[in-house]
Amino acid sequence: MNIQPFKYIYFLGIGGIGMSALARWFNINGFAVAGYDRTATALTNTLEEEGISVHFDDDIARIPADFLKDTAQTLVVFTPAIPADHSEYNYLKQHGFILQKRSQVLGLIAGGMFTIGVAGTHGKTTTSSMTAHILRHSGINCAAFLGGITQNYGTNMLLNEPTGELKNVPCVVEADEFDRSFLTLFPEIAIVTSTDADHLDIYGTHDSVLASFSAYVSQIKPQGRLFMRKGLQLAEKTQAKVFEYSIDEGDYHAENVRIENACFLFDAVHPNGIIKDLTLKVPGFHNVENAIAAIAVGLEIGLSDDQIRAAIASFGGVKRRFEYYLKTDTKVLIDDYAHHPAEVKAFLSSAKALYPDRHVTAIFQPHLFSRTRDFADEFAESLSLADRVILLDIYPARELPIEGVSSDLIFQKITCDKVQCLKSELIDVLKQQTCDVVTTIGAGDIDRYILPIKDVLQTT
Structure with missing residues (x-):
């Protein structure tokens, strides 16, 4: 399934931070968008200001008539928080509309673009935000769906400029392993920052976590690239070309790391040379390593040393990350x-x-x-x-x-x-x-x- 046959996108739970990001993307890219949520919030106010119809009572009559005319033209996006007895949910389900969870729809959007997926049990929010910022700061038309609020943009997403052809427009996606939702993605470029044991309430064992990451990297396009933190055991699971990175060794790594005026300065070493004297205002040795991965993607996209140096220096970080x-x-x-x-x-x-x-x-x-x-x-x-x-x-x-x-x-x-x-x-x-x-x-x-x-x- 892809998004091309759809004309109308209806959201059940449109006010959540992740759902509202999808709604805004569809709206800016020419789809008719409407939705329901339980209460009005600053996010739903923003959606309405952008021309999206939002209502707050569970009433089938409030769904715009055009959205109900043809089940083949309307995609319904729902959050699992919608109760089982919700009238609109049950009506749309019983009348044959296609209902998809947020992660599934994010996979559909990314599948129509040039996907850069950033996964890992930790580090993925900062790394995906850095990657998106490097592209946007360098003038690349791109979209991004992130897991945190970026300081540079005050949002968890970046909207691409509308264009008739999306397949070459980069889309940076924070690929979340929590409920295996990253398995909806088939990226051209992927970063994996870590595969530590986590979410064992969901996975049960570390082996299950590793199996899920193995499945994720197996979905990278055969001509794609995997930038993997050195030491992870994923190279044999993918057809993509694999590069390793870390703070101090690998195909991409940092040298001459030092601290000056509460900033981290370093040189970025890559297979074709070295970018000297990078300044990272977001503190942390782990953030230097995250930056190395983001820089690797920027170089793969074709950015210059000067573009990367300027973007890294201007990265403001993510809310609640240092x-x-x-x-x-x-x-x-x-x-x-x-x-x-x-x-x-x-x-x-x-x-x-x-x-x-x-x-x-x-x-x-x-x-x-x-x-x-x-x-x-x-x-x-x-x-x-x-x-x-x-x-x-x-x-x-x-x-x-x-x-x-x-x-x-x-x-x-x-x-x-x-x-x-x-x-x-x-x-x-x-x-x-x-x-x-x-x-x-x-x-x-x-x-x-x-x-x-x-x-x-x-x-x-």
């Missing part, structure tokens, strides 16, 4: 989305490198009972890189509690100075500490406490 909220001579506050032990280790290693002579407090909120159970020892080891850890209770997200699983599994094995508390107690606990560099870490709702933490730091 994001500064306070930066003075006496107080620093950094927020990061890290929720896997490898991510926590990479983040804290970079923070300690940036501030080698200062005291680092890590406030960590574990994400998921299952992930805490599966990686308690690894979390404790990574967190112990800090000088002090304030450990919060587990953010459950989609899970119910698991008997015997709490943040105490991590707390008992942390080897640095440590405090354990409920998030409701965090601000009072923080007031009792002498703080210098403070980091908030986690994928739950810890970001809601950033501004109160900032107030404490500025008044103590």
Whole structure:
């Protein structure tokens, strides 16, 4: 199936960040778009301002008449959050309309463009955002569907300029392994940043995770390219030409990495030469490595050294990825989305490198009972890189509690100075500490406490 036969695109749950991105893409590329959502939000307001019809009551009569005339011309995109008894959902299903999930439709869009898929258990959001920024900053007409809000553009997507022919227009897609949704993609170029054990509540075993990534790279077009972090075991699973990258070795790697004025400077070595004196404002050794992968794609697309150097220097990062909220001579506050032990280790290693002579407090909120159970020892080891850890209770997200699983599994094995508390107690606990560099870490709702933490730091 492809998107060409469709004229009308109807969304059930149009207001979500991912769904609204698809709606905007279809609208800008000449499709008639409408949709339902439960409540009005800033995102639905933006959609309406762009000419998309949105309604907020479950009423079949509110679906535009043209969308109901011909089932072959209307594609329905739905979110699994739509309840089973939803009137519009059941009407469209019973009357033979084609219903697709967001990941399936994203695959359809990407399948009609030149797809650059960025996958990995960690690093994919920053790497895909860097890749999209390098292309857009260099004047390439491209689209992008990302997993985070970019600082440069204030959105999780980039819209391509409308054109009659899309097959050569690059589309950068963050290829999500969570529910195997990246298996809807058949990219021309792919990056794989990591294949660590994660989402074991979904996959069960690390072997299942690896099998899913193997299936993903097998779908790269035979004439395509795979840029794979050195050490991953994926080369035999694809017909594409494979290149390895890392921060310090591989076909693409960094040299002369140093820190100046809280920026990372480095040279990018590639098979045909070297790009010297790149400046990356987004801190972190892991982000230098992410940049190497994005640079590899830029070179493959045909960009010049000067285009890449300028794009890297202007990359502003992604919300909740090493994001500064306070930066003075006496107080620093950094927020990061890290929720896997490898991510926590990479983040804290970079923070300690940036501030080698200062005291680092890590406030960590574990994400998921299952992930805490599966990686308690690894979390404790990574967190112990800090000088002090304030450990919060587990953010459950989609899970119910698991008997015997709490943040105490991590707390008992942390080897640095440590405090354990409920998030409701965090601000009072923080007031009792002498703080210098403070980091908030986690994928739950810890970001809601950033501004109160900032107030404490500025008044103590």
